[in-house]
Amino acid sequence: MQISCYWQWTNQTVNFRDTGGHMKFLLYRWQAYNQMALEDALIKLGHKIDTFTCEIGNIEEDKEFEAKLVGYLAGHGYDAVISINYFPVIAKSCSRAECKYISWTCDSPMLALYTKSVFLPSNYIFVFDRQVYYEFKAMGVKNIWYLPLAVDVMRNDYVLKDYTGKEYQSDVSFVGSLYEKNRYDEMVYMPDYIRGYFDALMNVQMEIYGDNFFERMISGEIEEQLEGKAVDISGDEFIGTPALIVANTTLGMKLAALERRKILNMVSRKIRDTKIYTESSTNDLPLVKNMGKVDYIYDMPKVFASSKINLNITLRNIKTGIPLRIWDILGAGGFVLTNFQAELLDFFEQGKHLVWYDSHSDMMDKIIYYLSHDKERAEIAREGNLLVRRKHTMEMRVKELVKTVQDA
Structure with missing residues (x-):
């Protein structure tokens, strides 16, 4: 070529x-x-x-x-x-x-x-x-x-310096893909008992934050069933395992599709002003306002600065780390509500710089609470932004x- x-x-x-x-x-x-x-x-x-x-x-x-x-x-x-x-x-x-x-x-x-x-x-x-x-x-x-x-806070400052804060206002917003196209749904070859097992794994993993167990739960027997059919590790360069590939390219993305839709449906039933910025189809999310894709550099900081609550839903492929989205929201002065990740404890104080949840019910409780406590929410967003400026540019x-x- x-x-x-x-x-x-x-x-x-x-x-x-x-x-x-x-x-x-x-x-x-x-x-x-x-x-x-x-x-x-x-x-x-x-x-x-x-x-x-x-x-x-x-x-x-x-x-x-x-x-x-x-x-x-x-x-x-x-x-x-x-x-x-x-x-x-x-x-x-x-x-x-x-x-x-x-x-x-x-x-x-x-x-x-x-x-x-x-x-x-x-x-x-x-x-x-x-x-x-x-x-x-x-x-x-x-x-x-x-x-x-x-995060590049100077770039965000430039983008936001003349912004009035009105264009992208919302009570709750989410920026990201819904992964409606994923390898799990495209897998033609998968025995029914393996698909049933994977569906059960995803249902359990969806309720657990702070530990990704997919890879540990894929046995050698399942690897043998999928290798060369649903999983391609041809060539002699790869040093991983079929379980690694399935856990991250297949189950992780499918779980993201399931979890993000579940959360957005849950939130939009109680919070009417719930918006998503995505190219994904949202036909099955009738109460969520799909605002389309936003430019990462020139528009996304405005979304984060204008939204009362910015949801972060981390891909489970990220094991303990803090995804780029959290830094982006903080760098734009936005309020972050995120699922728990182990490394959050190393950099932030819960309720001071951002807020994390450990279950979907906990998430809803915190959304309702912080939407009704404007000053507290604004102070957390301010402290998070100041911390990023001091230590994490x-x-x-x-x-x-x-x-x-x-x-x-």
Whole structure:
């Protein structure tokens, strides 16, 4: 397949602040929400950034892509290639070119990490889910670090500076996909007893927060039944298991479809002004107002700032980590009501910076309570935003990332 690559030199060399040693990066651009924030932070910290966009035919092995990237790296003196999320083909290219490859995940778990390339010494891998970090350290991966996500508060300030707050007002809002198209529904081959077992697992998991047990509950017998039919792990690069694939690409997405619809139906029956911003079909959510898709950079912060309550419903694939959506809402000054995630305890105080729920009934009780306590809700949103500004900006995270790479 012919692959088109676009190489762009940004020539951003202004030193906004001294980080104790600037680096020259080649950044791989693709459709990642927080990619622009990463790029801007590197530039503001005084680093030199060039970028490239190139279609990858196969993220694990693409000889044409590798040849292009290795050839380009040979004569340009980059300290590192950097990307949001991990791409095995970039890791292999950097290894061949003897160049560092820095990746920072915003999805979890990244199935691309479960390949042999993860052990390459030229890798500098940062993951936002602490449980995933522990798993890979236990596998013997040396160059991996835990780094939570963050938000570009300066960009949000710019977007919101002339915003009146009226356009996106709502009592309760949710921004995200409903995953109506998922692999579980598309699986033609699945014995009835396995489908029944999976349905029961999802019903139980939906009621439990703080522990994702899908992978542990898929036995070797079920793996054998699905491998090569419902699950494809062909090739010798993959170091995961069929259970890993089923738990995350199949059950996790199907549960998201079920849970998000259940929650939105539950909320909209009691709160008339419930809105969703999505491209997904909402024909089965008659009381929810579908406002369509919103632009991540220019409109989403306005939704978060204007909504009285911003719901976050974390994909269960994220084991303990804090998803990007929570940081985005806090960075826009919004009030967050989220399901419980273990790492929330490490960064936030319940009822001071945000609010989490541990059951659907608890969620409804808190929605009703905070809609009737405006001052308390506004104070929590303010404290959450102040905390992010003090400790969790994108520049702070990127500075930590660069220092880790330089000190390694």
